[in-house]
Amino acid sequence: PYDSFTPFVDLIKQAAHDPDVMAIKLTLYRVGSNSPIVQALLEAREAGKQVAVLVELKARFDEENNIVWARRLEAEGVHVVYGLVGLKTHAKVALIIRREQNRLRRYVHMSTGNYNASTARIYTDLGWLTSREDIADDVTELFNRLTGYAPKATYHKLLVAPEHLRPRMIAMIEREISHAIAGHPAHIVFKVNSLTDPSIIRKLYEASFAGVKIDIIARGICCLRPNLPQVSENIHVRSIVGRFLEHSRIYWFTNGGQTEVYVGSADMMNRNLSRRVETVFPIEDKELKGVVWDEILQIQLADNTRARVLQSDGTWVRLHPAEGESALDSQQWAMERSRLRAAWGEG
Template sequence: PFPRVLNKALCIGALLEGQGQSMMGVATVPRVLPRILRIPSQDDELHFVTLAGIMDLQASELFRGYQVLGSAPFRVTRNSELYVNEEDADNLLEEIEEQVSKQSQADAVRLEIAAGAPDQLVSLLQQQFGLDDSLVFRANGPVNLHRVMALYGLISRPALKDAPFAPVERDLSQEPETFFAAIRAGDILLHHPYESFSTVIDFIRMAANDPKVLAIKQTIYRTGDDSEVGQALIDAAERGKEVTVLVELKARGDEAANIEWAKRLEDSGIHVIYGIMGLKTHCKLSMLVRRDQDSLRRYAHLGTGNYNHTTARLYTDLGLITAEPTITSEVAEVFNLLTAHNRASQFEQLLVAPSGLMQGMLDRIERESEHARAGRPAAVIAKMNGLMDPAIIKALYAASQAGVEIDLIVRGICCLRAGLDGISENIRVYSIIGRFLEHSRVFYFANGGDEEVWLGSADWMNRNLRARVEVVFPILDPDLKRRVYRELLAFALADRAKSRQMCPDGTYIRRQPECDSPGHSMQELLMRTALGEDIDVLEN
């Protein structure tokens, strides 16, 4: 029988012949052993070999008693989509847990194999896994490139590496009265990883330890196995707080971790909910209710990224801690929507998907067109991970044709074409790939001079706008609004080191520094700004 090949498990496939029979052999590359090994050398050069490469070269030792006609490393990706009928499920957690347990043997959707693999071996694997030619990818190098990251730790060459950077800690009191008074005095904007995520964790821990905090509500999408946020919520429940946590069980790739967290939270007495049927909950919200001296008051954290202290050191994200009643009351309404499944909720300050975010963005893009036609300041600057939604793209084309200046900073996929005569000549698209993964979503509208800045969890993609619960929120404080523009958007548009610009044919070219200025790197400038340097690219 053909052996079990787990999802994304690196294997060695071999064509074998013995005892008058031809067959195929498969050996799994052990995950418990290092995948990159250093070869001893007598000189100063460093030489490495992959474990899979060694096994491939020694295939005859793996399959003793057979003649090896050919071999190659390969791996199979299996379908990770969950097929859950939420309406008929008696227990959603148990249903998803059962589905996750079966994922390792789900249908194959991709075969990756070394470029030099024998055609017969590829054909036999295609037959075994039911894959046509379009789902076969030949790799000119290691089949699992992710493992090459291990080289970073194996090579001691400081000159080839980024200088260490420690996120800057916000100088906020650890005493509850002073901590919450600072929030009441003014909104706190955090930019990770330049500023430490510990402030967000402190916000939740403070709520857990402060006897004046009565209730905490939290969303969890991807939080990690050793979540400090999850532990703080458990501590709060054990101290008698009323804690409600929405755990998104269908967060792709994190289903198993979220299932375990849901169980731990429930075992601690926390009220765990799973959101609205048919929708993923992707918004990033934390809210607490505190008995202040003058009244009961809500405090909230709204963010663009996950409550994950590990990725907060690697991904760029923004977060807002606020006690502004017009914002916090609507955050409470979002939680009511999630717990009571009331889709009729109305929002004035927040843009919430799937009910109002799409239309809110379309209205603002059209408003810029009206300003442009009237000769008033009109511009859109949007930063996101991906842009695919047809309605948004159509609106941007129309705005460009109306004379709106549009700059889009899209790290990943972008289905809009920039710079097409008569269609998008006023649109510029940039992609910035740097030391940190660009993950924040920022939306700026010139609005005839009355500028608006919005942050949120949603990209301009169909899934975010139509199939998820997302929250995009305004920055109301004028100083913070200017900070987002000057420290993030202006730095991004001035980047000449890590930025690439889309050409009209959809290809990208690296942006070159101006002849009389250095090549700015947005992320380098932000690290320097976080450490106290006063940098303003708008004046350069």
């Protein structure tokens, strides 16, 4: 919530009225009772654009809202789909197709959070807007799969559950193990809502035993037990509980100095990895990687005011500044940073 959700709403509104925009595709998980996004999609359809929306009817506590909006969208001629049989669609993705200089250009927005103006005020989330062709190719494949145009999809950049996310995560953890054994830098940082998947936890234990440094920031459930001798003594787990609900998911791998960073909708839970459509996307821009580390992960790992640290016996201990140590509240720090950016006229 440190940056306004309004620019994304404006993006969809402007696309709805831009004569060069040909199509808008979007996934909706928690729609909300008074959605400016849905209103913009309706206006796009009225303007004659192709509009395709995946509405997840099984979003817990939002089933009624989602059904109402789905019916309204269908009544106005929007192509509404409800996902793949047996899977809940939790991915947050938008695709805008625009005619520019005798060719089609695709704009992609991907997020860790729902396209919901209400929750955007109290959930901490990350969004990414890009026109990269490789990302747009993958997102086009995803929408073709979700809307029934293609039985299978091939992805080159995105990690998509349930087919690819778990094996790729395990492979990246194994890569850190290889780096640690070879004496190269090996560090994993996961920022998640919950960590419960047995296969991921076992692999993290294996990485810890091999000497990989592992930091977990888990707001909710964490079934991993840290600081166990010969098992998880290199794993440290903390939770940030503050004014805002920590909702973003970040996966950081030092990779021997060639850092890889992924952000997306998925937690490391069996339901997310096996029974949901989830998208996790790479952050490859050096400057954006710096933002993720300097303004999110590093600050939350240094928080000594809102952080609770998980003990090996399953109890949580709240941190307090040591004598002579400055207090650091990561959420308060982020609010101040946002104010300074606004004052400096930064984006």
